[in-house]
Amino acid sequence: MIYAKQLTKKFGELIAVNRLNLHIKPGEIYGFLGPNGAGKTTTIKMLTGILKPTEGEIKLLGMDMEKEEIAIKRSIGVVPDEPRMYDNLKGIEFAQFIMEIYKSPKEETMKRLEDICAAFGIDYLDKFIGDYSHGMKQKLMLATVLMRQPRVIFLDEPTVGLDARSAKILKLWLRKLANNGVAIFMTTHVLEIAEKMCDRIGIINEGKLIAEGNLEELKELSKEKYETLEDLFLELTGGNEFKDIIDQLGE
Ligand SMILES: Nc1ncnc2c1ncn2[C@@H]1O[C@H](COP(=O)(O)OP(=O)(O)OP(=O)(O)O)[C@@H](O)[C@H]1O
Numbered sequence: 185m186i187y188a189k190q191l192t193k194k195f196g197e198l199i200a201v202n203r204l205n206l207h208i209k210p211g212e213i214y215g216f217l218g219p220n221g222a223g224k225t226t227t228i229k230m231l232t233g234i235l236k237p238t239e240g241e242i243k244l245l246g247m248d249m250e251k252e253e254i255a256i257k258r259s260i261g262v263v264p265d266e267p268r269m270y271d272n273l274k275g276i277e278f279a280q281f282i283m284e285i286y287k288s289p290k291e292e293t294m295k296r297l298e299d300i301c302a303a304f305g306i307d308y309l310d311k312f313i314g315d316y317s318h319g320m321k322q323k324l325m326l327a328t329v330l331m332r333q334p335r336v337i338f339l340d341e342p343t344v345g346l347d348a349r350s351a352k353i354l355k356l357w358l359r360k361l362a363n364n365g366v367a368i369f370m371t372t373h374v375l376e377i378a379e380k381m382c383d384r385i386g387i388i389n390e391g392k393l394i395a396e397g398n399l400e401e402l403k404e405l406s407k408e409k410y411e412t413l414e415d416l417f418l419e420l421t422g423g424n425e426f427k428d429i430i431d432q433l434g435e
Pocket residue numbers: 195198200218219220221222223224225226227
């Protein structure tokens with residue numbers, strides 16, 4: 185569903201993503217973790233056709249990004265960390281606009297949108313997007329992606345800005361989609377979410393994928409037997425340099 189081979193992005197001298205290999209299967213929720221500036225968003229941008237890689241190969245749903253970019257973009261769903269929408273449209277107008285762009289069957293998609301809005305507590309489709317909070321925009325963005333039923337979904341920090349209820353609904357919703365064969369690629373800084381939600385986790389640091397596997401496999405990789413993903417993550421990404429500071433702060 186998601187395949188990347190030797191994926192690399194350079195910004196001048198900086199290698200933001202360095203020879204990344206990924207292989208994500210149908211029904212899998214893949215968590216992509218890494219410290220600030222590690223290369224997560226750059227990876228998502230390349231995988232979703234927003235940014236052209238310097239080197240490497242991308243295939244989504246068996247299609248080659250170089251040859252079938254439009255067909256890929258039509259088939260996938262992307263929820264960016266900063267949802268950009270048209271402030272002068274009402275929520276419902278934005279949803280209809282998306283349906284038209286993607287040529288979604290109207291009646292059926294509208295029915296799904298209603299169900300999603302009911303689940304996420306979206307009762308503001310008749311109001312202008314310009315008057316929404318960050319979380320309200322995030323939920324509308326999610327709804328307009330989910331209503332299209334894409335087979336592959338990318339989410340950049342999906343729970344940021346969501347209240348506890350919406351975050352919980354999102355987790356359940358994504359698991360249901362995965363059970364139906366959808367592949368989900370998400371970044372998060374919330375390690376607890378990765379631990380609870382993801383079937384497999386990849387850790388990127390300074391552009392390189394330094395570890396990958398399910399929770400048990402990742403724990404095997406660490407020098408010490410860690411109980412939590414947080415401790416393991418800190419070890420793998422060099423965060424133990426801060427151990428003294430953490431000790432001073434009394435943890
Ligand atoms: N358009 C750009 N031009 C130059 N450098 C960039 C550009 N976009 C990203 N970078 C750099 O590439 C590196 C990776 O950035 P990226 O946004 O992918 O990190 P991230 O893992 O998503 O970080 P965060 O967790 O803070 O969102 C950083 O050093 C960043 O400064």
